Amino acid sequence: MAIEYRGFRVTVDAKADATDTQWLCRAVLEGIEAHAEAAKLPCVELAIPKLKIDVLMALSMVEQTAKQNADEWHAKQPELA
Template sequence: MAVEYRGFRVTVDAKADATDTQWQCRAELQGIEAQTQQATLPAVVLEIPKLKIDVLMALSVVEQSAKQSIDEWHAKQPAVA
């Protein structure tokens, strides 16, 4: 699943781990607008127990974490905001 947020494309993926007990979630952040293309934000990686949350909620959690990372980056770059 991919969404665009404040000049970035956030690509989110979740899969079960080898033991099928946790969701391994990852969000890749890629700058897609002129002012964000040179930005290098680290991927957001989370492991969430499958017993506590379903896959859609896990995707939502990692997406929100990625958006928070983007917001923090924008806060440090007032000229881009």
């Protein structure tokens, strides 16, 4: 699943681990607009127990964390304020 947020493409995916007990979730942030193309934001990775949360909620958690990273990056760019 991919969304665009504040100049970034946020690509989120999840898969079960080898023991089928956790969701391994990952979000990759890629700058797609001119002001964010050079930005190198780290991937967001979470391992969430399957018994505690379903896959859609896990995807939402990793997506929200990635969006927070993009917001923090924007806050540190005085020329974008």
